[in-house]
Amino acid sequence: MLIDSHAHYDDKQFDIDRDMVMKKIESQGVAAVVNPSENLASMRKVLEMSEAYGFLYAALGFHPHNAAEFSIEFLDTIREMSKSGKVVAIGEVGLDYYYDFSPREAQKKCFAAHISVAKELKLPLIIHDRDAHKDVIDIIKAENAGSAGGVFHCFPGSVEMAREVLDAGFYIALGGAVTFKNAKRPVEVAKYVPIDRLLVETDSPYMAPVPYRGKRNDSGYLPVIIEKIAEIRDMEYEQVARATAENACRLFNLRLSCQEG
Ligand code: NI
Numbered sequence: 713m714l715i716d717s718h719a720h721y722d723d724k725q726f727d728i729d730r731d732m733v734m735k736k737i738e739s740q741g742v743a744a745v746v747n748p749s750e751n752l753a754s755m756r757k758v759l760e761m762s763e764a765y766g767f768l769y770a771a772l773g774f775h776p777h778n779a780a781e782f783s784i785e786f787l788d789t790i791r792e793m794s795k796s797g798k799v800v801a802i803g804e805v806g807l808d809y810y811y812d813f814s815p816r817e818a819q820k821k822c823f824a825a826h827i828s829v830a831k832e833l834k835l836p837l838i839i840h841d842r843d844a845h846k847d848v849i850d851i852i853k854a855e856n857a858g859s860a861g862g863v864f865h866c867f868p869g870s871v872e873m874a875r876e877v878l879d880a881g882f883y884i885a886l887g888g889a890v891t892f893k894n895a896k897r898p899v900e901v902a903k904y905v906p907i908d909r910l911l912v913e914t915d916s917p918y919m920a921p922v923p924y925r926g927k928r929n930d931s932g933y934l935p936v937i938i939e940k941i942a943e944i945r946d947m948e949y950e951q952v953a954r955a956t957a958e959n960a961c962r963l964f965n966l967r968l969s970c971q972e973g
Contacts, residue, residue: 713968714938714953715960716745716931717885718804718838718865718913721768722757725917725928734765737931743767743957744966745931748804748838748865750775752786755793762798769964771801771838779814779822787829794833800964802830803838804865807851810843819844823851830860836963837862839882845873852880863963866915870897871904878909883963885911888921888929891940902944911963912937912956 716737726733737745747762748771749755755772762770772790774782793799805826807819814822830837837860841848852858858881867874867884874884884905889898902910912934914920920929921936935949942952961968 713743713957714741714931714934715743715912715957715966715968716914716916716934717863717911717960717964718887719745719747719916719931720750720918721745721747721761721916722749722754723917733930734768738765738767740932742931742934743968744769744960746771746800746838746960746964748775748801749773750804751778751781752789755789759793759796759798762796768798769800769966770796770798771803772799773802773805773826773838774822775804776806776808776819776822776840777811777813779819782818782822782825784825787825790829791833794835799835800966801836801838801862802826802833802860803862804840805837806840806842807844807848808840808842809847816847820847820851823848824855827851827855827857827860830857830862834860836860839864840866842868845869845876849876849880852882858882861963863911865913866919867901868897869901871900874901874904878905883909883911883959885913886941887913887915887937888919888925888933890937890944891921892925893922899944902941907945907947907952907955908959910941910956911960912941912952
């Protein structure tokens with residue numbers, strides 16, 4: 713069983729052939745995809761898609777890039793939308809100091825507000841942490857985000873940072889970056905994270921794994937990522953596929969027969 717813990721099928725890159733892609737990945741054995749949102753329009757679209765495709769699950773929230781658009785009233789929208797049985801997480805939320813598309817103070821407020829609603833709704837968080845690790849960890853501790861739990865997606869950090877994330881009670885998700893020729897930290901992290909705390913993701917349409925790097929990514933490439941992680945950890949492909957799927961089922965409370973492999 714394959715579960716893609718992070719993909720953006722609401723992205724405009726799929727406007728021309730979305731339905732075909734969804735049918736293709738389902739036929740490739742992808743049993744579940746968690747699709748995070750980025751702002752209000754994205755939340756609406758992702759929720760609608762999750763109702764149209766059985767294997768697609770929604771996460772609700774404002775990406776740090778869009779934190780300047782966020783205001784506290786949107787938490788009511790999230791509360792209302794979360795009544796759908798297809799909403800399994802709050803995300804993607806966090807801090808991005810690499811692009812700094814929204815002012816840092818706005819990013820911090822937006823992130824803290826989403827943590828509070830995640831705790832209230834008892835939903836895990838999907839966290840985006842780019843060049844902002846210290847502040848992300850400080851906010852997680854200050855807001856007691858560990859009680860909601862969640863995952864650091866597409867984890868770009870070092871083993872030392874991974875340890876802090878695990879200690880805070882979060883899972884770590886790895887994607888196409890483990891296959892890149894210059895990958896050093898993702899490879900070390902892939903080796904380090906206990907197998908029961910590891911998720912896999914594509915981050916489609918971005919981050920396609922080697923040898924597809926630079927192309928539009930989709931969940932059909934998940935086996936390439938799992939294969940690479942299995943090689944790094946000296947494990948069987950099936951063991952990694954099964955464990956990461958079980959972890960995703962546990963974290964997102966997916967009602968799939970995850971124990972059947
Ligand atoms: Ni993403």
